[in-house]
Structures are given as structure tokens and as C-alpha cells.
Amino acid sequence: MLQEALLAWYEGAKRPLPWRGEKDPYRILLSEVLLQQTRVEQAVPYYRRFLERFPTLKALREASLEEVLRVWAGVGYYRRAEHLHRVSQAAETLPRSYEELKELPGLGPYTAAAVASMAFGERVAAVDGNVRRVLARLFALESPTPKALQALAQALLPEEGDPGVWNQALMELGATVCRPKRPLCPACPLGAFCQGQKAPERYPKARARAKREERLAALVLWGRKGVYLEPQKGRFQGLYGVPTFPEEELGARARAFGVEPSYVGEVRHELTHRRLFLRVYAALWEGEGVDPKAKPLPKLTEKVLRQAEAFLAHAGVVPFQDA
Template sequence: MEKFQEALLAWYRENPRSLPWRGEKDPYRILVAEVLLQQTRTAQAIPYYHRFLARFPTLKALREASLEEVLKAWQGAGYYRRALHLHLLAQEVEALPRSYAELLKLPGLGPYTAAAVASLAFGERVAAVDGNVRRVLSRVFALENPAPRMLRNLAQGLLPQGEAPGEWNQALMDLGATVCLPRRPLCSECPVAPLCQGRVDPGRYPGARRRKVREEALAALVLWGREGVYLERLEGRFAGLYGVPLFPQEELPRRVRSFGVDPRFAGEVHHTLTHRRLRVGVYVAPWDGEGAASRREQLVDPGEKPLPKLMEKVLRQAQAFLAHEGILPFPHAKAHGVKPFEPG
């Protein structure tokens, strides 16, 4: 065990990743980084980290912002429930609690994020187990599909005495992120290869997590008028965000009648969520706010509202189709050299 700890720490101290949150001591900034990294690759998370903190540099600034402002700043990072939980968290506490147990009680903080913040910001001796750590430990100890609790207990037992727990957690994460890769691990460069029980067949560990992914056929109705595009507040997975009407494909005739429009098919977009693969037909039509579904005040500039990535794809598809037709209903159309739509 000691050889494993010594070899890994020596390697890490020579090869730490250069990341904007490394060496950070502000608990709030560490929290923002770790929440982003829950579902976003490190390289992709960096610009969102900078952008979010530029807008909300402190927990107080986040608490005083509206949810819509927070979601708008998060736009593009995806998995918006993370931003929703951050905003809820800011309403609950004026400062982040210093212990893993208390952090775990806050909205959106699971065992990994709570442990990462507790160890990095407050020096608590608690192991943080993310996907990288799971892979490293599964290979080193030849564990196929280990249970989460078993892995956390194993990782906790590996925390070296007399060393900063945050540094140890980062060392394990970096090994998984740069050397012990999911495919084609760089075993010849691994500092703990001589101690790794799974090195003969690393692809066997930790074993694949099988997900059932179901496909859904949906329709998106893009309606526009002089003031912009018709957007409504979304519910469910995209709660708090905005988008065009989205519904099962078979509901298209009924929805079209409710708006009193005759839409054109503008193409199809594909979008993958955690357990769903969406195939979305995009339909476009001019709309002046009349009909049973009249809500003229919801014709707005889509650039002013927080939109999920799916809706960004839908609007880009609609925009490309209409631009090809010589019509660009979105705001600032003249700047693109295409005539804006003029109803009636």
C-alpha cells in the first residue's frame, strides 16, 4: 500500500495538470469547478468555469441573481439541473459548510462533489471517487463492476497519513484522466504499473456499465413574428429553461391547429440525453399571435433567454432552412444580409 501511495504522489508532483482551479482555496470556486466536472469534460468545462465566475464571482452574487440569469450564464454547458441546484444551494447558505457530512445535505451535491470540496477546500480526510478514480482502483485491484460503497471504502482506506487529502484525490483523478485511460491505457507510462493486478487485461476492468437507451420521435414547432420567436418555459428535465413547443410527433396535427398555422418541414436534428436518443422533426411557420394558443407576449428574441442545447440545434436548423428560402425571422436579420419576415 505504501509503495502505491509513494509512487503515485511522486508521479503527480512531477506531472500535475495545469487547470484554472488547481491550487484554488476559495470553497465556492472549487464548488463551481466540481459541479461543472460532474457531467462536462475538463477541456470543455474551462471556458464555462471562467464565464460563470465572471458573472457570479461569489456565493452572494449567485444568491442575489435570478434563476433565469443563472441558467443563461450556464447555457451551453448542458445538464442544467446542476445550475438549478447551485442556485438553490446559494439560497440555503451564506457560506459553504466545512464538513463532508454537511456538504452532502446541500442541493445537487452527491458523495463525489461533497468529498472533493471537503478535501480540497477544507482539508478533510475524505476520498473523492469519480469515474477516473473508479477506473484506476478497479484496474489496480482487478475489480469487475465494484459497488460504489465498496469503492468509496477502498479509496478511503488508501488515503495516506500525513499527506494533504486533496492532493491525493487529485493524483488519482489525474492518473485516470491522463494515463489510465478508458481505451488504450498508457500502461508503459503508469507509475503504479508494477503494482497493478489488472494490467494484463486492463480492458476487463471496471467492466462496462450498460445503459438502456430508448429512441423517441418528436416534433418542434418554430413560430415567428415581428417581435421574434415563440418561446415557452419548459418543464421536466429542462425546467427553468425556454424553448419552442416540443411534443411527440403524433401530436403535430393537434398542435398546429391550436396555433392556426400551416408549417413547413425544415429538417431533422438529433440529440442524445443520458437515457434517450431524440430524433426531432423541425417545423416552421409565420405566426402573428392569433389562434387558440394566442400568447403574443411570448414572441421574443431567443438570444435573450436561456435555452438547452436541443433548442439551440432546433433554432439553428430552422434558421438555416429559412435563410435558404431568403427569410430570416430571427433578430438582427439585416446584419446577415437576409430579409426579415414581414407578416401580412
């Protein structure tokens, strides 16, 4: 039986993770949101830090969004933090059913199913990228639709036993054995059932994606107590950063701040669908500014600030941190 083979394998092969066997719905929710498009190894330290600072839904509710983002800073997809914060403020406790969970901000079909099955024992299949790949190979499907995958996964879900454990077992198989590249088919507990084993890398077919270039300028205003930071809109929403804009606007921006900036270098930064290319300018500034360490910053802004700081140090300017 396929189900028994997978579960037996899982018991012996599962990686020890901080949220294994967790029953607290809040902690399960946090782990699942952190794991959205994020590798397990990358999520673990943030999971620990987050719980240290916000151990309960109540603690999260009583915090400001900015405090939450300060802990989230660095892991990416910052709307997840905002959604989580909104969830904490929406109700005293989390709803217990898949259908209700799916209505919460930041919870889609996968996360709602994961929480419903792991925290509340609901028999609903959680289909993430791992499960998608496992099922595509198991049934030799090149382009399965989300609907078809959900139906397949639901049909496979055992009628007895812990549905949360089952969902995790399927994902664990995808993460460690049925990997995107070089799957370990000889070690797979489902080998006897798999129709895609002859050419596993054909399933599912990869989707093409474009990566566009974006050229911008960044202006670092170096004040007495820190730098000028503004809340970011759109990209990096909720975090802070130095002003960035198309390079043609540099003159106008500099005039508006009453400074004459120097070019201090360039910064490249890659996002999933964008290649950012920033020319960085810096100037000493009459304003006070704020200490960047006190604000949640995207990695891009950290790079820009390092570039400016290196230039200014070379020019003999004492960084405000040491003032």
C-alpha cells in the first residue's frame, strides 16, 4: 500500500525540525507562513527569533507592525508579516476549519490546509511545490492544473491516521528524495508506484520566466545621527529605505534636499523576476536622520548603505555610529 510505504519511510527519515509534532495552532501558522516560498533551512532561525519575541498570538497582537517587520527583516516577502499581524488582530483565537482559515489574509489553499490538518486534524490535503512535483512524477503528468492536483492529493489522503502527519510526509519526500534535480529514485519508498521514474525530470514541466533589468539611482543623505530613511511603497512595502528613483531625477531630488551628492559606486541586487542596478549617490546632510539599525530594512538598502559608508569613510567622514 502506497500510504503505508510513505508513512513508514517518513518515520525513519524525517528531518528534525523545530515545528515537528507541534500542536499549537499559532506556532504551526507561523511556520507555514515563514515557509511560503522559503527553504526550511532559511526559515528556521527566523522561526526561533520570531517566537522568542512574539511567543503567542496575543503577544503578536499587542506589537506594532514595525516591531514585527523588524524581526521579519531579511527573510523576504514582507507582506507575509503584515498579513500575520492582521490575522493576530482579527480574532482572539484562530478559526479551526479549512474554509474559515482560507478567508484569513495571507492564507491561501496551501497554508489553510496545512494549518487545518496539522493543528486541527481536518482531513484536507495540503498541496505545495513538493507535493505538486511528487504527484506529477507519480502519475507522469507534465502540466497538472492546481485543481487536478488538489483532487489527486485528496484522493491519496488516508482515511485513518493523522492527516497533518500525512501532509508533512508527502512534502518531506518531495524535499529530500523527490527533489527537483537529481531525485533519489532508488531510495524512494514510492518507487514501485511511480509512473514517472524513467524520466523524473520531465515532470512537471518547468515554466519559463523572464527576468527584466531595472536601472535606478539611490540617494544616501548622511546626517548627524543617521541617514534619511523613508517608508517604502510597493516593493518592500512596510520597510524603510533610502530614496530610489530613475537616475534622471537625481538633480531634482538633490535640489529638494539642498545637497550636492557624489557618486559613490554601484549596487546590483537580484530578485526573482528583476535584476536591479543602482547607481548610489551620497551627501552630507543637515538633517538628523535615523539610525538604520533601528529600522527594518531590505537587503538592498543594506548594500546601498554599506557602499555609501565605505566611500564616506575613505573620504574621512566619521560614521554617525561612532559619534
